[in-house]
Amino acid sequence: MNQKDKGSGFYLSYIVLVAVIGGLLFGYDTAVISGAEKGLQAFFLSAEGFQYTEILHGITCSSALLGCIIGSALSGLFAGRFGRKKSLFIAGICFFLSAAGSYCPEFLFFEKGVPTVSLLAAFNLYRILGGIGVGMASAICPMYIAEISPADKRGKLVSWNQFAIIFGQLVVYFVNLVILGDHIAPKMESLAEGLSTIINTDALAADGHWSVTTGWRLMFGSECFPAALFSIFKLLVPETPRYLAMTGRDDKAIAVLSKINGRSKAEEILGQIKSTVSEKKEKLLTYGWMVIFVGIMLSVFQQVVGINAVLYYAPRIFESMGMGNPMMQTVLMGIINISFTLVAIFTVEKIGRKILLITGSIGMAIGALGVCLADVLPGLPGFIGVISVMVYSASFMFSWGPICWVLISEIFPNTIRGAAVAIAVAAQWISNFAVSSTFVPMYSWSPSATYGFYCLMCLAAAWFVWKLVPETKGKTLEDMTNLWKSI
Secondary structure (H helix, E strand, O other): OOHHHHOOHHHHHHHHHHHHHHHHHHHHHHHHHHHHHHHHHHHHHOOOOOOOOHHHHHHHHHHHHHHHHHHHHHHHHHHHHOHHHHHHHHHHHHHHHHHHHHHOOOOOOOOOOOOOHHHHHHHHHHHHHHHHHHHHHHHHHHHHHHHHOOOOOHHHHHHHHHHHHHHHHHHHHHHHHHHHOOOOOOOOOOHHHHHHHHHHOHHHOOHHHHHHHHHHHHHHHOOHHHHHHHHHHHOOOOOOHHHHHHOOOHHHHHHHHHHHHOHHHHHHHHHHHHHHHOOOOOOOOOOOHHHHHHHHHHHHHHHHOOHHHHHHOHHHHHHHOOOOOHHHHHHHHHHHHHHHHHHHHHHHHHHOHHHHHHHHHHHHHHHHHHHHHHHHOOOOOHHHHHHHHHHHHHHHHOOHHHHHHHHHHHOOOHHHHHHHHHHHHHHHHHHHHHHHHHHHHHHHHOHHHHHHHHHHHHHHHHHHHHHHOOOOOOOOOOHHHHHHHOO
């Protein structure tokens, strides 16, 4: 078989590598707050014109999620009107502007280093802008990879997007650790004591002040570099062949398919694509309500199991358990997360989506139960709770982390994929915001009750997958049309 008939694995890898930088930015942007939130909180505590309450801090830490909801809701419109490639370029620009604005929210309009209500609003607007980029990337990156990948490699390649998300989180943990260096992060025993601790304690006079005035800025600003790289490289990859075919550019579609699959296979795939996109204006519920319901609930369960609350507030959780340097524990958790994401990447095409999701749900339930017991039984060593958190997180990383994105990117028929993915991912970010914004008050009230609730949600997720989610291993995207017509 000559190269034209075989296609280029290198070309496919290059395209996917560029696309997953969007996943890296997704992880980077959502996790940067974990290292910056204490310095940011202390900075706004020094405001004289208003009181920066715990509620305001919770909103500020979660404000990017509002942008994620907006971005994911708009992703279907953007992906359909401008294409997958251009939409991801726009997401990259949002990432860059958000990082630069969060680094210096005073730019042009405010006095540098003077916290005010208006500056707080500006900071949150920049974070929301970054969230719009995250929301768009979270929906369109998996869609882009799925639409460009061969059927027998799709699950593995889409799972690399989740690897990039976790890798982005791990990178930002290291970046935050390097930026903080020997400086002391402000220790916030209470909001009332926080400011006086920073200003009056000799040990914190230099290092603590630097963390409050400069450290958090550098953490947010560091995202400018990967955001710029993503925006530039995204201009150098092709549009997906399925979008090209849906917009009547068959010659360009066959060219991309040929480079990836070889000429003869490309013609076969293009024929399948054309047979499913002929009715281009199909309504969202053409294939029934169940396909939309399954997509939404996959997204909801991925969040209500509580994983992002753990990721966002990991340093505080480990600190509350009395475990040394909480940032080091967070880095260790990031390494474990990456390792278990690789498990999903190399098994998803062998054992399928459903088994991984059900097994992961049970593992998360066990981990959440362990954290619950560590709180109920205070005599247990602190490392029991830490290990339980890591079991909980690792179980998510080989199941709901990557596999949810695989299913959302592939489970919808071609003609409704853009709109359906947008709805599913918007539901995911709404659930994410609800979980993240309620975690701190719930955890402050009762850690055991909080993790007991997440344990129940994990068990409910396992039941949902077992009963309602179809197995899609080995099926082409065009097969989804017949799959949902038969249900």
